[in-house]
Amino acid sequence: MEVKLQKQEVWQRVAPFMVITIIVAIYLPTFVGLSAQWTQWDESLSHAYPLLLWFLVLLYKVGPLCHARQNLWIDLLLAIGLVVVSICWFLFNTIQIKILEQLILLPILFLALAFAFGVKILWQLRFLLLMPVFALPIWDYLNNTLVQLASAVVGEMVRMIRIPALIDGSSIFIPSGHIMIADGCSGLRYLIISLALGYTISYLNGYREKGLILSLLIAGALGLLANWIRIFVLILVGYYTEMQSSLMEDHETFGWIVFALICFPAIYFAPVIKRVQATTGVAGESLGSKRVLLLTLLLMPGFLMGKLVAATNDTTAPTYSLGDIGFVSHTSSLPLPPSLPAARLTRKFIAPNNIYLQINQYIPQTPRDRLVPYIARQYDSQFWLQESVKVIVVGGKKVRVEQLRQKSGLKRVIQAQWFDVGGYTTATVAQAKLLQIPAVLSGKQYFSVFTLQAECMQLDCDKTLQSLLHFSESIQ
Known part of the structure; x- marks a missing residue:
């Protein structure tokens, strides 16, 4: 009898780690991406591995965990929730919204543990289970x-x-x-x-x-x-x-x-509050193999849908009308060349009054390529200062307008920029990321960046700005 209880206790301590292992195995692409960030030791998530190891130690210490029987309707709601978050993971992974793909791992973990051990156990462990949030790149x-x-x-x-x-x-x-x-x-x-x-x-x-x-x-x-x-x-x-x-x-x-x-x-000097750690003990029912199998099946829809998605993209780069106000091709750089990822096609134009236009076009070639690539700061903040930024509507589209000044100097540059994601236009990278969803579903997987620039000839830049907006209105 004592040997049987010891085996039962070992299983109840191991069971939550089995659930975590199943999650890691099914959603491995996301964990591979996170691991690449966790091993950049000079970056903001260099503490992730020690933190996760400590989390696993604390999870072991709260055991043994047993399965608590609960209402069938609760199990049904948890099962539906698992399927929904699995499909959400597939969607975020497909359109390469990495931050949402990584964040969805937390509700997957919560729902999986609630289905395996019960909502009561999930509530008891709520503080511990939120600890991995400090290993996710949302803080960046x-x-x-x-x-x-x-x-x-x-x-x-x-x-x-x-x-x-x-x-x-x-x-x-x-x-x-x-x-x-x-x-x-x-x-x-x-x-x-x-x-x-x-x-x-x-x-x-x-x-x-x-x-x-x-x-x-x-x-x-x-x-x-x-x-x-x-x-x-x-x-x-x-x-x-x-x-x-x-x-x-x-x-x-x-x-x-x-x-x-x-x-x-x-x-x-942090104060300590004595408490009794609530555990379920070995007297309860252990997590059964049938429930583990059912949990695995509920976590699989997103993985299976990912395997069924077409791996090719036959989209061609679209052409745009620049109007009849004088844009001609040229090879010289913009007054302040933006730092953008390498594009499949880059075209440059110039118009009267030294209005410069650059169009960068991106088309993913493999499932691992992002439709909207990662775009960080487009200018070197060591030498340039953003004096103002606003989003305005020009010619039926939203345009992000920035005024930049060279530090310790008088040179000023006005920039107007917008994005085209599969036929949907926006002025911000965040909205462009979200527009990947209708772009992918419609089969139009292309991304274009329009950048108009001009150097200010007056201190207030008003005339330059109006000229820039006039030229941007003609681009369709």
Whole structure:
């Protein structure tokens, strides 16, 4: 009898890991993509593998988990939910919306565990099961905002101590050099890791919802503060050593020292709440093989649909009418060439008043190619500052208009840009990503980027802007 109970306990401890293994096996393409990001050790998700290992250790410690019988209607709703999220995964994977494809893994995990062990167990483990969110790349979307915040805070700190410096956006010019608050200085890594530490401490210390939220707020503030102090100290070092200190070239270790000095005392003094860990024990019913098989089948629709999707794309690049207002082909670059992924076809034109037009066209050739490629910042923020940006309607289409200024200079460039995704036009990359769905379903798998530019000849750029909009209206 004792041997039987020991085997039952082992199975109940292993069962949740079997569910996770099934999920990884079925949705392997997504995990392969995540693994590529997790192994970039100098990026924002370099902590992912240690965090996930710790998550698995904690999941093992809450065991053994048994299957709790529940109402048939609940099982039916969970089964429908599993099929729906599986199909959603297929859709996101097919149209290459990576962030949604990765995020859908969380509801897949929640529904799978609820189906396998019961909703009651899922509720008991709700705090633990949210921990993997700190290993997903959703946080990268905060990077630009954090750069702007760091620039504003550090700039104000420099003004307070009255160092002779010119603060221009994310650039700080001191007499001996130029210090750029670039993407790597946003503090994103410190923020995510501090939030993950705060969340882990909250879980281990038994905090409830209010305590968890307060802990995350404090952790996030400390992570950002550590980054701001790091940048400020580097500016002081650069000023007083005339940019000759080795710290100006290699300050990675210095940043983590500052982070540790600020965050570790907070970890040590975090209050502990004694609690009794709720477990189901080995006396309950174990997860049966039939339910495991049924769970696997419910997770399969998205995988099977992916295998049935056509692997070829016969779409040809469309042609566009440029109107009759003077566009002619040319080979010279735009005043500020945008940083765009390599296109299948790139065409350049010029019109009177030095209005430049560039059309980049993309057509995926394999299922792994994105219809809308990844488009990050299109200009070097070390040398250019975005003075204004707005979306307006011109000629029945939305156009994103930016005014850019060269840092520590007077050169200004006006840019009007829009996208065509399978016949659907939009002015933002985010909307272009969503428009992939109707484009793929309609069979028109092409993506075009229209970029109009002109250099301002007046300080206010109004005449240049009106001229640019007039030419963009003629393009259909």
